[in-house]
Amino acid sequence: QSALTQPRSVSGSPGQSVTISCTGTSSDVGGYNYVSWYQQHPGKAPELMIYDVSKRPSGVPDRFSGSKSGNTASLTISGLQAEDEAEYYCCSYAGSQKVFGGGTKLTVL
Amino acid sequence: QVQLQESGPGLVKPSETLSLTCAVTGYSITSGYYWGWIRQSPGKGMEWIGSMYHSGSTYYNPSLKSRLTLSVDTSKSLFSLRLRSVTAADTAVYYCARDNEPYYFDFWGQGTLVTVSS
Numbered sequence: 001q002s003a004l005t006q007p008r009s010v011s012g013s014p015g016q017s018v019t020i021s022c023t024g025t026s027s028d029v030g031g032y033n034y035v036s037w038y039q040q041h042p043g044k045a046p047e048l049m050i051y052d053v054s055k056r057p058s059g060v061p062d063r064f065s066g067s068k069s070g071n072t073a074s075l076t077i078s079g080l081q082a083e084d085e086a087e088y089y090c091c092s093y094a095g096s097q098k099v100f101g102g103g104t105k106l107t108v109l
Numbered sequence: 110q111v112q113l114q115e116s117g118p119g120l121v122k123p124s125e126t127l128s129l130t131c132a133v134t135g136y137s138i139t140s141g142y143y144w145g146w147i148r149q150s151p152g153k154g155m156e157w158i159g160s161m162y163h164s165g166s167t168y169y170n171p172s173l174k175s176r177l178t179l180s181v182d183t184s185k186s187l188f189s190l191r192l193r194s195v196t197a198a199d200t201a202v203y204y205c206a207r208d209n210e211p212y213y214f215d216f217w218g219q220g221t222l223v224t225v226s227s
Contacts, residue, residue, distance in 0.1 A: 003154060032212075034210075034213070036212070036214070044219075045217040045220055046155070046217055048214060048215050051212065051213040051215070052212065057215065089154065089155055091157070091214075097157065097170060097171065100147075100154055100155040100157060101154065103154045
């Protein structure tokens, strides 16, 4: 199972919106509604931001939203804040295994 | 609040076995959920290693399956990873996490760096 494809980096100014894509295949992203997204600050453990494509865990701001179309999932962060600057990883269930994306560095300008 | 804490040697010699333990507090392993391991190589992305249920049911990353054993000790509320015949490519930060449903990881340990070197 190959890693999911994410852009290496994205950037945006405070208050703007950014979208991070996560492209897989019909065997993972396209085949299941089980995509999750994780935020990771340097030196810290990942934190769950989105699960089951578009659900937010308790405590995650509603500025974070997820969606999926075909084999591509997306994470959108609206109203960018300085603390959103981090690495973001997508992950998809792929039938008795899981596959991660390569990660996207979000820079808040 | 569910908390997880990894422990184990920080340095392992090539060809030897990497062994890590994850202690779970704030939740009983036997109450449900899968429990998993994920690793992150320096400067690289994340890789799911495998997950297991408290009953012993497991599912492994196919690329690691031949070298991997996951186990659980419900009496001590901990689960363990053993990766045999390690090489430098196994150098990474290893995380344990609760594997919910099991489709996503909702609670993570802080991670522990394991270096494979002679």
